[in-house]
Amino acid sequence: MYLRHLQVGDFRSWERADLALPPGPTVFVGRNGEGKTNLVEAVGYLATMSSHRVSGDAPLVRHGAGQAVVRAALRRGDRELLVEIEINPGKANRVRVNRAPLPRPRELLGLVRTVLFAPEDLSLVRGDPTERRRFLDELLATRTPRLAGVRSDYDRVLKQRNALLKTARLARGKAMETLDVWDGHLTDLGGQVLAARLRLIADLAPHVAESYAGVAGEGADVAGLGYSSTVPLAGDGAALPPDAPLPGVEELTAAMAGRIAERRGDELDRGMTLVGPHRDDLVLHLGSAPAKGFASHGESWSLALALKLATFALLRAEGEDPVLVLDDVFATLDAQRRSALAAVARSAEQTLITAAVIDDVPAELRLTRVEVGEGVALVVKESVAGESVAGDAVPAGTGGQP
Amino acid sequence: MYEGAVQDLIDELGRLPGVGPKSAQRIAFHLLSAESADVTRLVAALTRVQESVRFCVTCYNVAEAEQCRICRDPRRVDDVLCVVEEPKDVVAIERTREFRGRYHVLGGAISPIDGVGPDDLRVKELMTRLMNGAVTELIIATDPNLEGEATAAYLARLVGPMGLAVSRLASGLPVGGDLEYADEVTLGRAFEGRRRIDA
Ligand SMILES: Nc1ncnc2c1ncn2[C@@H]1O[C@H](COP(=O)(O)OP(=O)(O)O)[C@@H](O)[C@H]1O
Ligand SMILES: [Mg+2]
Ligand SMILES: [Zn+2]
Numbered sequence A: 001m002y003l004r005h006l007q008v009g010d011f012r013s014w015e016r017a018d019l020a021l022p023p024g025p026t027v028f029v030g031r032n033g034e035g036k037t038n039l040v041e042a043v044g045y046l047a048t049m050s051s052h053r054v055s056g057d058a059p060l061v062r063h064g065a066g067q068a069v070v071r072a073a074l075r076r077g078d079r080e081l082l083v084e085i086e087i088n089p090g091k092a093n094r095v096r097v098n099r100a101p102l103p104r105p106r107e108l109l110g111l112v113r114t115v116l117f118a119p120e121d122l123s124l125v126r127g128d129p130t131e132r133r134r135f136l137d138e139l140l141a142t143r144t145p146r147l148a149g150v151r152s153d154y155d156r157v158l159k160q161r162n163a164l165l166k167t168a169r170l171a172r173g174k175a176m177e178t179l180d181v182w183d184g185h186l187t188d189l190g191g192q193v194l195a196a197r198l199r200l201i202a203d204l205a206p207h208v209a210e211s212y213a214g215v216a217g218e219g220a221d222v223a224g225l226g227y228s229s230t231v232p233l234a235g236d237g238a239a240l241p242p243d244a245p246l247p248g249v250e251e252l253t254a255a256m257a258g259r260i261a262e263r264r265g266d267e268l269d270r271g272m273t274l275v276g277p278h279r280d281d282l283v284l285h286l287g288s289a290p291a292k293g294f295a296s297h298g299e300s301w302s303l304a305l306a307l308k309l310a311t312f313a314l315l316r317a318e319g320e321d322p323v324l325v326l327d328d329v330f331a332t333l334d335a336q337r338r339s340a341l342a343a344v345a346r347s348a349e350q351t352l353i354t355a356a357v358i359d360d361v362p363a364e365l366r367l368t369r370v371e372v373g374e375g376v377a378l379v380v381k382e383s384v385a386g387e388s389v390a391g392d393a394v395p396a397g398t399g400g401q402p
Numbered sequence B: 001m002y003e004g005a006v007q008d009l010i011d012e013l014g015r016l017p018g019v020g021p022k023s024a025q026r027i028a029f030h031l032l033s034a035e036s037a038d039v040t041r042l043v044a045a046l047t048r049v050q051e052s053v054r055f056c057v058t059c060y061n062v063a064e065a066e067q068c069r070i071c072r073d074p075r076r077v078d079d080v081l082c083v084v085e086e087p088k089d090v091v092a093i094e095r096t097r098e099f100r101g102r103y104h105v106l107g108g109a110i111s112p113i114d115g116v117g118p119d120d121l122r123v124k125e126l127m128t129r130l131m132n133g134a135v136t137e138l139i140i141a142t143d144p145n146l147e148g149e150a151t152a153a154y155l156a157r158l159v160g161p162m163g164l165a166v167s168r169l170a171s172g173l174p175v176g177g178d179l180e181y182a183d184e185v186t187l188g189r190a191f192e193g194r195r196r197i198d199a
Helices: A036-048 A119-126 A129-143 A146-170 A175-216 A249-262 A264-270 A297-317 A335-347 B004-014 B021-033 B036-052 B087-096 B123-131 B146-162 B184-192
Strands: A002-011 A014-020 A024-029 A068-076 A079-087 A094-097 A114-117 A223-228 A236-239 A281-286 A323-327 A350-355 A368-373 A376-381 B080-084 B102-105 B137-140 B165-168
Touching: A002 A036, A002 A350, A014 A036, A014 A376, A024 A036, A036 A068, A036 A079, A036 A114, A036 A129, A036 A323, A036 A350, A036 A368, A114 A297, A119 A129, A119 A297, A129 A146, A129 A175, A129 A281, A129 A297, A146 A175, A146 A264, A146 B146, A175 A223, A175 A249, A175 A297, A175 A335, A175 B146, A236 A281, A249 A264, A281 A297, A297 A335, A323 A335, A335 A350, B004 B021, B080 B087, B080 B123, B087 B102, B087 B184, B102 B123, B123 B146, B137 B146, B146 B165
Parallel strands: A024 A350, A024 A368, A114 A323, A323 A350, B080 B102, B080 B137, B137 B165
Antiparallel strands: A002 A014, A002 A068, A068 A079, A079 A094, A223 A236, A223 A281, A368 A376
């Protein structure tokens, strides 16, 4: 798919921006702090309804404004998809697809597909497990939208159960009558999340190995994925061998229930749920060792990049190119990684790239340029030689609905 | 901020469910400019509910007498009992005209986050009602959301040993929702297609 038209209102630094974009690679270029990342952040938001930089929505709304709006027109084959999101921090977003309001905003997930690679992604390798769980669950929601609902129900039951465990600590016995009921709900949902994550990891692993080989070059270690779970049956973190048989939902639910029963005493003591997918981790392997705490800076970068390229490859293999977004990453890559990334970026149906300096971006990707500065984003088509020719420039503040 | 009395009115209105600060202000100024007779009628209606409406001693539905209209109705059958969260759910189910039994209003659903456990609901009262043996089928019509499901599962376990037929409304209700908002046809169908749960 590709983004044909992007419009934002009161999003980050942009009071208003309105851009018509072509398929293929486009470079957003401008000095630091001019709002390039803000624009591609809006694109990512269409896919995940969250930012790749901050956890809450409040920073996304322009200072002094009450709500932000992101509108987009996308092309999928010969079909057009119109999406409009009203971001209301602290309240439910309002989402419209092809002008019809969605009863629940999360029904948008899976419709717009993007893969975004940014400097923040180093935390996929070096950060804490939260980052990797979010990576897995966002991809799950994109691949299988039903799982976004399962995941959010799981979180809700988890909150209820934790609240109960906290009070149970004070009044043991009394609140216990209902604990079994929440356990039943938690393990039903948890089993589904576990099974889906394992399926995803198994499907993603070969793409990660292939992408890492391309990014890290000749002679590098082989990259692999494992799952480290609080539910023993779901994985001990070891790299998943290809074609390993995966446990099913019912087995995982039963295993989770068994483990919860074993840890009931600890859970009551600590007043929180200690078993389940919310405590698990995706383990990245290089050669025979887990990468975390051992991979060099360069290897960590390669692995983060390989994860994102693998995501792209997986979604592509399942039928449709997601929009590839590369935020400020070319300047920091060496020649090998640069050319591996450029090859994918060139082949994608659409790639949106941000850079402070145009020369940092490989020449074959400089087909269309969006000049970003002083609150204006101007689309300029370039000739192959790199000099500007008359294009369909759309200054911010003009143009109609997408 | 407005002068004392006006602000007090806005604050009180703002406390009502579903009324935000903006609507509270709009309603307050509407009342200020309304005909005095209209306002008097509203005040009278409020006073009347406060003085005369209470909870039915049998089912905890709202009632204007000791017992509610449904509990007093001799044409209703005694062997089927429908458990709901709130009085408004009774109204929703009555609209479907599918149900001829009696009700039991729990007064909410189990939700530890909100500090609501079985003891905060009319669960003991339900058990007492079931004890006399007149009821042979229990229909649990709590909301189709996580808290409603948890409450249903809890009740099913609790009454399991009593040997009643226990059923839950059939799926088809919008999940994550509120019984109150289900349309009559959907709710009626969910009632007809209720499925037995085994504790
Ligand atoms: N909510 C907001 N309201 C107004 N300005 C914002 C908001 N969030 C970020 N900004 C501004 O956006 C700028 C950063 O934009 P960014 O897109 O990250 O720049 P870059 O072009 O370097 O990628 C900063 O000047 C920051 O002050
Ligand atoms: Mg930037
Ligand atoms: Zn009654």
